[in-house]
Amino acid sequence: MPVATIEWTDGKLCLIDQTLLPNELRHIECETVEQVWEAIKVLRVRGAPAIGIAAAFGTVLGIWDSDATRYSDFKEELDHVTDYLATSRPTAVNLFWALARMRDTAAAHQELPIPALKDRLLAEAQSIRKEDQEICRAIGRHGAELIQDGMGILTHCNAGGLATADYGTALAVMFTAREQNKKIHVFADETRPLLQGARLTTWELMQAQIDVTLICDSMAAQVMREKRVQCVIVGADRIAANGDTANKIGTYGVAILAKYHQIPFYVAAPTSTFDMTLATGEDIPIEVRSDEEITEPTGKRIAPIGVQVYNPAFDVTPAELIAALITEKGIIYPPFESNLKILFQK
Numbered sequence: 001m002p003v004a005t006i007e008w009t010d011g012k013l014c015l016i017d018q019t020l021l022p023n024e025l026r027h028i029e030c031e032t033v034e035q036v037w038e039a040i041k042v043l044r045v046r047g048a049p050a051i052g053i054a055a056a057f058g059t060v061l062g063i064w065d066s067d068a069t070r071y072s073d074f075k076e077e078l079d080h081v082t083d084y085l086a087t088s089r090p091t092a093v094n095l096f097w098a099l100a101r102m103r104d105t106a107a108a109h110q111e112l113p114i115p116a117l118k119d120r121l122l123a124e125a126q127s128i129r130k131e132d133q134e135i136c137r138a139i140g141r142h143g144a145e146l147i148q149d150g151m152g153i154l155t156h157c158n159a160g161g162l163a164t165a166d167y168g169t170a171l172a173v174m175f176t177a178r179e180q181n182k183k184i185h186v187f188a189d190e191t192r193p194l195l196q197g198a199r200l201t202t203w204e205l206m207q208a209q210i211d212v213t214l215i216c217d218s219m220a221a222q223v224m225r226e227k228r229v230q231c232v233i234v235g236a237d238r239i240a241a242n243g244d245t246a247n248k249i250g251t252y253g254v255a256i257l258a259k260y261h262q263i264p265f266y267v268a269a270p271t272s273t274f275d276m277t278l279a280t281g282e283d284i285p286i287e288v289r290s291d292e293e294i295t296e297p298t299g300k301r302i303a304p305i306g307v308q309v310y311n312p313a314f315d316v317t318p319a320e321l322i323a324a325l326i327t328e329k330g331i332i333y334p335p336f337e338s339n340l341k342i343l344f345q346k
Contacts, residue, residue, distance in 0.1 A: 013057045022203040033062035040088040047163020048237045052094030056125035059102045071110040090285045093238040093275045133166035135270045138328035143173030152229045154187045157248035158200040159235025169235040169268040185211045193293045224261040236269040243319030243336025244281025255321040264323035281316035
């Protein structure tokens with residue numbers, strides 16, 4: 001990434017406001033937990049890993065001015081802050097994973113004086129960010145093994161540095177392949193209704209000087225038919241124990257198209273995105289967002305007033321459509337249910 005997506009500076013959380021890209025690169029500073037909640041809710045910060053990191057630092061902001069002198073009182077405030085942040089978005093499991101990690105850290109160090117415990121929580125949030133950077137690089141290394149020189153790659157939504165603390169997940173594979181001097185060409189779906197592919201993915205790939213072509217979501221089938229694409233790589237917001245994967249709306253359709261055209265469909269995600277408490281994707285909560293994202297995508301109405309709208313932000317791709325899962329631990333192939341069980345037992 002040419003610029004850091006998310007940083008902690010002078011007691012503030014500094015974020016790129018992704019709602020303004022690609023027309024404006026602006027950083028915003030969050031000084032309160034309410035500002036972090038708002039940034040997550042309205043997608044100023046987005047992408048499952050980045051949401052988790054933001055929530056960890058948001059937890060620190062929420063408890064930093066606590067006057068508690070006893071752990072029991074501090075814990076009550078901490079629980080209130082983490083419960084509040086958990087209401088920002090429902091689908092990306094990294095949000096809940098990071099909040100649970102912050103609560104567990106406090107519990108494990110409850111013997112510390114409260115000022116020292118606050119410092120320990122800040123250190124934990126910084127560790128989550130640093131670990132994500134390392135994870136992104138590892139995902140890139142493993143995934144690049146699947147990429148051959150001259151490949152065309154299709155991706156949907158944005159799973160790059162903007163969605164993480166570093167290289168991203170799906171885009172990490174492409175960045176690493178580029179570093180290995182493999183010539184690749186990426187086709188980026190625009191990803192309606194919020195156009196994360198058009199606004200964010202193309203911007204990142206162009207910054208990295210990777211050949212990229214923007215296409216409408218409805219063009220993916222034709223591009224595959226013309227044999228311009230040899231694999232599909234996407235990110236994920238939550239993966240169930242059987243390998244079913246929730247990702248940005250439209251991903252399921254891309255996976256079906258890839259299956260029909262006999263093109264491997266890969267999902268790149270850190271192990272923190274796996275939710276082994278959910279047996280299948282049917283149990284993944286799907287966020288439904290506002291009508292205006294569809295009826296007024298650029299602030300100008302494009303649909304009749306009063307029309308009914310359904311706007312799910314995610315869909316679930318069944319495991320049988322996925323050729324492999326690319327993680328920081330390596331590449332996981334079917335059967336996912338048994339192989340994931342082995343991975344997490346280790």
